[in-house]
Amino acid sequence: MSIPMVEQKRFKVGKYKVIARPIPHSAHMLRYTVYLDGTRIGALASVPAESDCLFLEKPPVVPPLRLYSVAYRPGRPKKSARPPTPAIDKAHPPHREELPESIALPRHRGADDL
Numbered sequence: 001m002s003i004p005m006v007e008q009k010r011f012k013v014g015k016y017k018v019i020a021r022p023i024p025h026s027a028h029m030l031r032y033t034v035y036l037d038g039t040r041i042g043a044l045a046s047v048p049a050e051s052d053c054l055f056l057e058k059p060p061v062v063p064p065l066r067l068y069s070v071a072y073r074p075g076r077p078k079k080s081a082r083p084p085t086p087a088i089d090k091a092h093p094p095h096r097e098e099l100p101e102s103i104a105l106p107r108h109r110g111a112d113d114l
Helices: 050-057
Strands: 009-013 016-022 030-036 039-044
Touching (some): 030 050, 039 050
Antiparallel strands (some): 009 016, 030 039
16 A cells, blocks of 8 residues: 655746645655746745745845955954053052941851861
8 A cells, every 4th residue: 555645736826836746755745846937946845925936036135255364363462462451440449448346247267266
């Protein structure tokens, strides 16, 4: 007993003509080939919507790739660069408040106190 194969289908999605044919060695999967004015513009493995067909007809513009340069390392200083200046202002040290003597602070117990 063999598994029944899905039959070929033809339908239109907007101005696009779609032909669904069984994928070889598959019982139920179809390859949806999209045509525009008799010219094949692409194929999908899922049922295409009109936006999918438009994407196949006019794919978005992809910007050109930038060549990777070993000499240009963004974010790293050059070997001859001076070290960065510290962000802390040494002229004005942070303000310290005096604690009142009436506050009892816990004492650390060391190994010799045991």
